Amino acid sequence: MIQFEKFTLENGLRVVVHPDESTPMAVVNVIYDVGARDENPNKTGFAHLFEHLMFGGSINIPEYDEPLQMAGGENNAFTTNDLTNYYCQLPAENIETAFWLESDRMLSLAFENKSLEVQRKVVCEEFKEHYINKPYGDVGHKMRELAYTAHPYKWMTIGKELKHVEDATLQDVKDFFYKHYTPINAILVVAGNITVEEVKVLANKWFGPIPSGTKYNRQLPVEPPQTAPRSMEMKANVPLDALFKSWHIYSRLDKRYYVTDLITEILSGGGSSRLYQALVKEKQLFSSIDCSHYGSSDAGLLVIEGKLVKGVAMKDAEEALNIELNKLQDEGISELELQKVKNKTESMMAFEDMSVMNRASSLAIYELLGDADLINKELERYHAVTRDELMNESRVIFNENNCNTLYYYATS
Amino acid sequence: MIDRTSAPLIKDAIEFDLKLKPYQKMVLNNGVEVYAIDAGEQELLQLEIVFYAGNSYEANKGVALATNFMLKNGTSNKTAFQINEHFEYYGAYCNRSCYNETSVLSLHTLNKHLNVLLPVMREMITEASFPESELDIFKQNSQQKLQVNLKKCDFIANRLIDAYLFGEDHPYGKYLSAENYQALSTDQLKAHFQQYYVNGRAVIFVAGKLPADLFEQLNQQFGDLAITKNGQSLPTQQLIPAVQKKQHISNDPNGVQAAIRIARPFPNRHHPDFMNVMVLNTLFGGFFGSRLMSNIREDKGYTYGIHSYVQNHIQESAWMISTEAGKDVSEATVTEVYKEMDLLRNTLIDEEELLLVRNYMIGSILGDLDGPFQIIGRWKNIILNDLDEQYFYDSIKVIKTISAEELKALAEKYLKPADFYELVVI
Numbered sequence: 048m049i050q051f052e053k054f055t056l057e058n059g060l061r062v063v064v065h066p067d068e069s070t071p072m073a074v075v076n077v078i079y080d081v082g083a084r085d086e087n088p089n090k091t092g093f094a095h096l097f098e099h100l101m102f103g104g105s106i107n108i109p110e111y112d113e114p115l116q117m118a119g120g121e122n123n124a125f126t127t128n129d130l131t132n133y134y135c136q137l138p139a140e141n142i143e144t145a146f147w148l149e150s151d152r153m154l155s156l157a158f159e160n161k162s163l164e165v166q167r168k169v170v171c172e173e174f175k176e177h178y179i180n181k182p183y184g185d186v187g188h189k190m191r192e193l194a195y196t197a198h199p200y201k202w203m204t205i206g207k208e209l210k211h212v213e214d215a216t217l218q219d220v221k222d223f224f225y226k227h228y229t230p231i232n233a234i235l236v237v238a239g240n241i242t243v244e245e246v247k248v249l250a251n252k253w254f255g256p257i258p259s260g261t262k263y264n265r266q267l268p269v270e271p272p273q274t275a276p277r278s279m280e281m282k283a284n285v286p287l288d289a290l291f292k293s294w295h296i297y298s299r300l301d302k303r304y305y306v307t308d309l310i311t312e313i314l315s316g317g318g319s320s321r322l323y324q325a326l327v328k329e330k331q332l333f334s335s336i337d338c339s340h341y342g343s344s345d346a347g348l349l350v351i352e353g354k355l356v357k358g359v360a361m362k363d364a365e366e367a368l369n370i371e372l373n374k375l376q377d378e379g380i381s382e383l384e385l386q387k388v389k390n391k392t393e394s395m396m397a398f399e400d401m402s403v404m405n406r407a408s409s410l411a412i413y414e415l416l417g418d419a420d421l422i423n424k425e426l427e428r429y430h431a432v433t434r435d436e437l438m439n440e441s442r443v444i445f446n447e448n449n450c451n452t453l454y455y456y457a458t459s
Numbered sequence: 460m461i462d463r464t465s466a467p468l469i470k471d472a473i474e475f476d477l478k479l480k481p482y483q484k485m486v487l488n489n490g491v492e493v494y495a496i497d498a499g500e501q502e503l504l505q506l507e508i509v510f511y512a513g514n515s516y517e518a519n520k521g522v523a524l525a526t527n528f529m530l531k532n533g534t535s536n537k538t539a540f541q542i543n544e545h546f547e548y549y550g551a552y553c554n555r556s557c558y559n560e561t562s563v564l565s566l567h568t569l570n571k572h573l574n575v576l577l578p579v580m581r582e583m584i585t586e587a588s589f590p591e592s593e594l595d596i597f598k599q600n601s602q603q604k605l606q607v608n609l610k611k612c613d614f615i616a617n618r619l620i621d622a623y624l625f626g627e628d629h630p631y632g633k634y635l636s637a638e639n640y641q642a643l644s645t646d647q648l649k650a651h652f653q654q655y656y657v658n659g660r661a662v663i664f665v666a667g668k669l670p671a672d673l674f675e676q677l678n679q680q681f682g683d684l685a686i687t688k689n690g691q692s693l694p695t696q697q698l699i700p701a702v703q704k705k706q707h708i709s710n711d712p713n714g715v716q717a718a719i720r721i722a723r724p725f726p727n728r729h730h731p732d733f734m735n736v737m738v739l740n741t742l743f744g745g746f747f748g749s750r751l752m753s754n755i756r757e758d759k760g761y762t763y764g765i766h767s768y769v770q771n772h773i774q775e776s777a778w779m780i781s782t783e784a785g786k787d788v789s790e791a792t793v794t795e796v797y798k799e800m801d802l803l804r805n806t807l808i809d810e811e812e813l814l815l816v817r818n819y820m821i822g823s824i825l826g827d828l829d830g831p832f833q834i835i836g837r838w839k840n841i842i843l844n845d846l847d848e849q850y851f852y853d854s855i856k857v858i859k860t861i862s863a864e865e866l867k868a869l870a871e872k873y874l875k876p877a878d879f880y881e882l883v884v885i
Contacts, residue, residue: 069500070829107463116748117815119472119822136826138475143467151463168760168785172716176763176783180716182610252461284713286606318531318543327600328539334600357603387548394550394569397501401830459610 049406049422052243053414056250058259060230063410063419064246065238067403073239074136074404075145077153078411080234081227082129083206084199084267084345092206095126096170096215097223101133103162105152118144126204129344130415136404139240143249150253153233156224163217170212174205182285186352186455193279194293194348194451198270200341229260234414238407270295270346278452284459287334288355290364291453293348294444296340299416305428306440307340307349312388313380313437314338314351314371319387322351325371331356332364344416349444361454372445379438392429471814472821473859479851480834485674487663488682490689494838495673496666498831502570504667505832508584508681509843512562512655515630515693519647520639525597526651527557530564532593535586539593542579551576553583559630560693560773561843562655570670577680584656585684589645602637613783615710616718616884623706623880624722624777626699631772660690662842666835698775700724705881714885717789721796722779723878725769728844732869734854736769736778738861739869742816743767743803744780746823750799751780759795761788773844778873789883803870808863820858 051065083094101124102111115122120137135145178184187203195201206212235254237246273295297303315322315338326333333353341347355364399405406422413421443449485493517523531553532539546553551568553576564584568576608614618634625632663677670676726733737745744751744767751765765782784792827833841850 072826072829112748113815114466116746116819116822117466118469119475119818119825121747121819121823121826138470138472138822138825140470141472144469147463147467154463165757165760169756169763172761172783172785173763175715175785180612180711180714180783182607256461284610284711286610287603317547319540319547324540328596331596331599334603354603354607356599383548387544387550390550391547392550394503394552394567397503397569398567401499401501401503401832403829 049400049410051410051419053419054247056230056255058230058255058257059262060250060254060257061234061414062246062250063234063236063414064241064243065236065406065410066242067239070239070403071139072136072403073139073142073145073237073241074134074407075142075149076132076134076236076238076407076411077149078133078234078236078415079131079227080232080263080415081131082127083202083204084128085227085263085265086199086202088199088202090211090215090219091202091208092170092204092212093215093219093223094131095204095206096166096212097220098124098126098131099166099170100156100162100220101152103159103166104157105148106155106157108148108151109157111148111152114144115148120145127343128200128204130412132408132411134404134408142237142241146249146253149235150257153228153230153254154257156220158217158221160217163215163220167212167215170205171209174209174212178203178205183283183289183455185283186289186291186453189279189281189453190291190293190348190350190451193277193453194295195270197268198345199267200270200343200345200347225260227263230254230257231260231262234411236407236411236414238410239403267345273449276447276450276452278454280454280456282456282458285455285457286459287357288359288361288457289353289455290355290361290368291350291352291455292368293350293451294449296347296349296444298346299342299344302428303440306432306436307444309385309388309392309429309432309437310375310441310444311338311340311349312391313375313384316388316391321371321375322368326353326367330367332359332367361456365452372441376438376442376445379434382434385432385434385437389429389432393426396426472818472825475821475825477821477824477828477855479828479837479848481848482835482838485677487678489684490687491661491663491681492688493663493665493674493677494835494842495669496831496835496838497669498666498834499668502668503568504570504573504665504669505835506566507664507839508564508580509561509662509664509839510563510656511560511660511690512651513558513560513630514633515560515696516655517651519642520633521635521643522647522651523562524557524635525594525643526648526656527555527562528597529589529593529648530555530583530587532597533588533590534582535588536582537579542583545579546576549576553580570668573670574676577676581680581684587652587656589648589652591645594643594645594648598640598643601640605635605637605640610711612710612714612716612718612884615708616720616882619706619708619884620720620722620779620880620882623701623882624724625775626697629696629698631775656686658685660688661686662688664835664839666831668831693774696774701880704879706883708882708884710884715786716783716885717786718884719782719784719789719792720779720882721793721879722777723873723880725776725778725873727772727774727776728846728850732872734857735861735865735869736873737854738816738820738858739803739866740767740769740778741820742808742812742866743799743874746819748815748819750802751796754799755782755784755792755795759788759791761785761792761795765792786885789885793881793883797876800870800874800876803874804867807867810863813863813866817858821855824855
């Protein structure tokens with residue numbers, strides 16, 4: 048059980064406190080209800096670029112990092128298609144420094160041209176490093192474009208193209224800030240060696256005076272159900288052919304999410320998983336194969352990606368993969384297999400919860416989904432999944448009309 | 460109205476009294492030492508069996524790595540699948556990793572399953588069978604993975620810079636070709652296994668909320684094995700650094716970024732300058748607020764990240780600057796790196812910046828000592844490098860007290876561009 052308390056400031060900022068006396072540290076985590084899905088289709092990558100600008104100085108404080116480092120702290124942030132999360136950890140005695148810094152950049156940024164100019168370049172280098180200058184780096188983009196026709200998950204967090212990042216203006220930055228970076232659209236989580244009373248005083252003092260802002264009501268295009276298989280071929284300067292498949296799944300709060308998560312574990316969650324054993328070890332058609340899912344707030348994708356052993360025909364590899372997927376749909380899984388993936392999930396959660404920083408960001412993400420207490424309810428939801436549900440759900444997901452296939456051919 | 464322009468009062472991190480939680484030490488019947496940290500709230504633990512079986516000991520390239528990898532691919536009683544299924548059924552993670560001197564078999568598990576997992580680990584380090592078919596798959600898939608990696612400029616750069624620093628035949632400088640993988644045989648692996656695992660030298664590290672009967676369990680599973688506390692000493696390896704110090708490699712005509720590595724040889728942790736240089740390195744390129752980051756990322760935007768670090772080697776080491784920068788600005792990036800070295804050699808660091816580095820480092824260690832796995836990680840580093848806890852406390856003292864003059868003198872001694880190898884791979 049992870050203990051916490053919640054309260055809301057008058058300006059609408061939700062606060063979650065998770066005291067833990069066993070650590071000398073404190074974590075201050077601020078999550079904003081905005082991600083790449085909220086971007087203008089012609090200005091993609093902006094939520095993430097904006098995250099960089101949050102470190103370029105705020106209205107009263109020229110530098111974010113320096114005072115935090117001076118207080119013995121470290122910080123980082125990440126942006127996803129759904130949300131933007133900022134966190135810092137510092138000795139608990141110095142926690143007020145984090146309140147001072149985080150509240151000032153929620154109040155207002157400095158909006159310096161120099162920061163925008165530099166961070167546009169930094170993000171372009173990040174784009175190149177991870178998605179251009181890397182074999183198979185463009186696959187993530189292509190998979191999304193193939194699977195989504197309407198929903199903004201069709202672009203990646205980093206953005207659709209370098210040009211969108213390069214073209215960002217200071218006016219874009221200001222508009223985005225005033226629309227999304229307000230108390231009413233944020234959640235503050237404080238964890239570690241602090242008390243609820245201390246946090247109440249500090250939160251009211253530093254965040255209380257910030258104007259509430261307008262609640263952002265998300266109205267995103269809904270992805271229509273896919274009714275026929277889609278496929279696409281690509282050729283690139285890579286050494287090995289690769290096969291990528293994706294299927295539409297469910298939103299994060301759907302009960303079937305847990306079933307889906309366990310399906311990915313059954314298929315590729317380790318050395319005894321089905322795809323690895325059948326396709327890498329026994330048939331030796333793939334040199335590697337992985338199954339995962341987006342874990343996104345709105346309906347995401349279940350993805351299987353495999354690199355073919357040199358000389359294996361794409362058709363044979365795909366057929367063998369389909370045989371495994373059919374087996375799951377026709378025969379289901381054994382009680383032992385189900386118990387295995389449940390045990391793995393239980394253990395994974397226990398290891399993740401060791402770090403106070405992980406607990407803080409999980410609480411923030413669950414609160415953003417609707418209820419921080421989901422953190423304590425997850426395990427029983429996984430335990431409730433039955434073999435029948437798993438077999439039935441695999442039939443729905445792996446229906447061929449729900450499938451997107453990317454054939455990636457090597458030219459080198 | 461609150462005053463938002465001035466920072467709240469802080470306790471300088473250098474005032475914090477850092478303590479490294481002492482380990483409990485147990486000795487198995489065969490003399491093998493177990494270092495344990497009992498801490499944490501969750502009923503789980505991490506166990507690492509460290510063998511002196513790394514690539515420094517191998518007779519042929521790749522043998523240590525393949526032997527370590529295949530510990531999990533079959534024993535006299537179990538197939539690879541059965542081993543994997545056993546650990547995974549209990550939600551446990553059994554991993555292996557191979558380094559220069561050591562190679563590790565590790566376990567992460569909930570305490571309640573420890574008793575059914577340890578016997579299988581015992582089996583893996585006594586009766587691994589190295590099936591031909593499993594080695595063939597390993598060879599094939601490793602070669603394919605290598606082919607993909609050879610397309611990456613950072614992968615090429617990491618291999619070559621080490622080869623320049625130490626020589627291609629030195630354990631720290633050698634790297635594997637497709638031919639090396641192809642030449643591996645089960646006989647080589649079995650011989651390495653017999654000498655360095657079954658009859659080898661090992662030390663055990665364990666951390667978590669430890670069960671009361673942990674020692675009995677470990678002694679029962681590992682206390683009667685032929686492994687010992689002492690064993691083969693390290694073969695002496697000759698350093699043969701490259702003659703040519705500057706290298707530019709063209710790997711991909713369509714590359715849009717350059718992998719840049721700038722590095723010099725550096726002594727190991729026993730050298731009196733080592734812990735002092737840790738402070739200089741942090742200032743230079745060891746954290747987000749470092750000189751290199753502030754200039755080359757935050758002022759010029761040439762890169763997503765630039766870092767400097769001293770390699771984690773036991774014998775010889777190297778001081779390395781590493782970044783991937785835009786192709787068009789790669790030369791400018793190299794120039795700026797040397798400029799930052801010049802600044803450190805020629806200008807005293809001001810007290811404010813030095814205090815920031817001290818506070819950052821102490822705060823970071825404080826945060827890093829939070830949790831059993833982190834604490835045992837510190838100890839493991841100390842023990843495997845043949846140091847003691849005084850090393851930890853001396854390092855803290857250096858961070859708190861080293862002067863700007865001392866740092867400048869270190870920069871004059873170590874940050875001379877002529878001593879550095881420079882490699883750019885596009």
